[in-house]
Amino acid sequence: xLSATGLYAHGVVAGYDHRRPVIDAVDxxxxxxxxxxxxxxxxxxxxxLARVLALxxxxxxxxxxIDGHLVTGxxxxxxxxxxxxxGVLFQQPRLSVDPRMTLRRAIAEPLRAARAPDxxxxxxELAELVALTPxxxxxxxxxxxxxxxxxxxxxRALALSPGHLICDEMTTMLDASTTxxxxxxxxxxxxxxxxxxxxxxxxxxxxxxxxxxxxxxxPTGRLDPATGRDRGERP
Amino acid sequence: MVSADxxxxxxxxxxxxxxxxxxxxxxxxxxxxxxxxxxCPGECxxxxxxxxxxxxxxxxxxxxxxxxxxEVAGHAILSGGGTPPLDLLTAPDRVLARTVRGRRIxxxxxxxxAHLTPVRTARAQLEETxxxxxxxxxxxxxxxxxxxxxxxxxxxxxxxxxHELSGGMAQRVATALALVGDPWLxxxxxxxxxxxRALVDALVGELRRLVDDGHAVLLIxxxxxxxxxxxxxxxxxxxxxxxxxxxxxxxxxTPLHPYTRGxxxxxxxxxxxxxxxxxxxxxxxxxxxxxxxxxxxxxPACGQRPTLADHSGHLVACHRPC
Numbered sequence: 001x002l003s004a005t006g007l008y009a010h011g012v013v014a015g016y017d018h019r020r021p022v023i024d025a026v027d028x029x030x031x032x033x034x035x036x037x038x039x040x041x042x043x044x045x046x047x048x049l050a051r052v053l054a055l056x057x058x059x060x061x062x063x064x065x066i067d068g069h070l071v072t073g074x075x076x077x078x079x080x081x082x083x084x085x086x087g088v089l090f091q092q093p094r095l096s097v098d099p100r101m102t103l104r105r106a107i108a109e110p111l112r113a114a115r116a117p118d119x120x121x122x123x124x125e126l127a128e129l130v131a132l133t134p135x136x137x138x139x140x141x142x143x144x145x146x147x148x149x150x151x152x153x154x155x156r157a158l159a160l161s162p163g164h165l166i167c168d169e170m171t172t173m174l175d176a177s178t179t180x181x182x183x184x185x186x187x188x189x190x191x192x193x194x195x196x197x198x199x200x201x202x203x204x205x206x207x208x209x210x211x212x213x214x215x216x217x218x219p220t221g222r223l224d225p226a227t228g229r230d231r232g233e234r235p
Numbered sequence: 236m237v238s239a240d241x242x243x244x245x246x247x248x249x250x251x252x253x254x255x256x257x258x259x260x261x262x263x264x265x266x267x268x269x270x271x272x273x274x275c276p277g278e279c280x281x282x283x284x285x286x287x288x289x290x291x292x293x294x295x296x297x298x299x300x301x302x303x304x305x306e307v308a309g310h311a312i313l314s315g316g317g318t319p320p321l322d323l324l325t326a327p328d329r330v331l332a333r334t335v336r337g338r339r340i341x342x343x344x345x346x347x348x349a350h351l352t353p354v355r356t357a358r359a360q361l362e363e364t365x366x367x368x369x370x371x372x373x374x375x376x377x378x379x380x381x382x383x384x385x386x387x388x389x390x391x392x393x394x395x396x397x398h399e400l401s402g403g404m405a406q407r408v409a410t411a412l413a414l415v416g417d418p419w420l421x422x423x424x425x426x427x428x429x430x431x432r433a434l435v436d437a438l439v440g441e442l443r444r445l446v447d448d449g450h451a452v453l454l455i456x457x458x459x460x461x462x463x464x465x466x467x468x469x470x471x472x473x474x475x476x477x478x479x480x481x482x483x484x485x486x487x488x489t490p491l492h493p494y495t496r497g498x499x500x501x502x503x504x505x506x507x508x509x510x511x512x513x514x515x516x517x518x519x520x521x522x523x524x525x526x527x528x529x530x531x532x533x534x535p536a537c538g539q540r541p542t543l544a545d546h547s548g549h550l551v552a553c554h555r556p557c
Contacts, residue, residue, distance in 0.1 A: 042401060042431050091429075133511060145286040148513075170322035172429055175285045175457035181509035186397035205460075209503040 012062035037211030065218035087157035091169035146179035246315025281466035358393035386411035403434035422506030481529030
């Protein structure tokens with residue numbers, strides 16, 4: 001299992017209080033090129049699981065491997081080579097962009113941090129990918145809509161060409177047209193680079209349409225074993 | 236549960252030719268242009284459109300919440316309640332504060348958790364509102380609990396602080412606060428944003444119950460699935476103008492405007508294809524139909540702005556309806 005391309009979690013227990021873990025003994029596999037949906041009611045631990053998989057939250061126990069590499073550090077201790085393999089999109093774009101940065105600067109941030117060459121050209125390319133016009137790139141978050149800001153967040157998440165994308169309730173704040181547009185950008189990216197996508201949402205209509213298979217997290221923080229079978233041929 | 240039946244008979248909000256412009260450094264924003272509609276007790280009108288189409292500005296205009304750099308034109312006549320008809324757009328803030336907000340029009344806000352005071356319990360905030368609206372009441376506590384029950388809350392939930400409330404419960408507290416003054420009209424501004432599907436369904440059920448009780452609801456939203464379950468009529472807004480209005484089944488099943496059709500096609504249980512392109516900047520609207528740059532059905536006439544034309548109760552502003 002460790003040699004395969006993909007994101008693998010085994011027996012993950014995590015939370016904010018040792019006596020009451022939020023997620024319990026979760027096994028999850030997102031192979032390269034695959035889209036896994038994760039559904040569950042508010043408070044079932046979907047976002048906590050997303051944070052663990054994005055190396056933003058250290059689990060109490062369990063193991064996580066990315067493309068065959070065992071994860072040993074989380075947050076600031078995460079190895080850069082692993083951290084940059086994962087792109088994350090959050091529910092609230094307004095809370096995930098520095099309000100002082102223009103969209104152009106926000107999209108460039110991971111490129112600068114990774115000392116990527118030719119940042120300006122790459123930002124233009126990313127902006128085109130998510131259909132952000134140049135005039136929008138020079139605005140700050142308060143001057144654009146939630147939909148436009150989430151487009152910028154997607155561009156930022158794709159900046160370092162991650163092999164894995166975690167979308168945590170990415171569409172909650174968006175209208176139907178923007179949702180369809182961003183999902184289309186992700187599916188297109190996935191087909192080009194063979195990335196694995198974990199799509200977390202409470203909208204099961206959306207997940208049934210988008211994901212190859214859908215897992216359900218129960219209020220106990222355990223995955224419902226009856227779910228997650230392949231849906232077979234897509235409509 | 237609206238107080239006087241006589242009020243219901245004549246109550247109405249009639250908006251005609253409403254326009255809102257903002258002046259910002261170097262530009263004028265045409266946020267709302269020439270919008271007309273009416274809402275009466277016992278009906279829910281949904282105002283739908285992409286974010287940034289002017290929906291929330293319209294709600295702010297009706298409640299007198301626009302910032303100082305806004306210019307407003309048109310009329311929004313509120314009648315009923317045993318007082319002479321009042322134009323909400325020209326009424327002084329004092330009149331709106333004392334006779335309209337909370338009393339004749341209640342606001343169910345977006346992100347209710349941010350709308351509540353974090354340092355006081357839901358009960359304290361609800362009882363304060365009860366005392367302000369009904370100073371003669373001997374038992375504000377019982378009244379507060381009765382209103383809370385109408386919004387779908389248990390009395391025990393009221394003893395929590397806002398951070399201890401789930402999103403759905405915070406939404407119900409906000410709805411209860413809007414109901415305290417017995418307004419016949421509720422304006423719900425994106426009330427379902429950020430709620431999960433079960434909570435959206437519960438909220439939609441509550442709004443529908445209020446409508447069947449004799450309230451009017453102006454529901455401002457981009458959630459088309461919720462609209463289909465609660466609204467009697469739909470008004471689709473695009474770039475500050477009404478593109479299409481009509482009864483809910485007609486608009487959802489046989490949309491006439493290409494934009495409405497595109498919006499419906501973007502739903503995951505329909506085609507799941509987005510409307511191409513981005514909405515126009517409200518500072519730089521095209522001279523003709525604002526949807527032209529994204530429209531596949533464009534004809535030369537689209538260079539002229541279309542007016543709303545009636546197709547037996549289903550109105551559309553398009554030179555080449557679907």
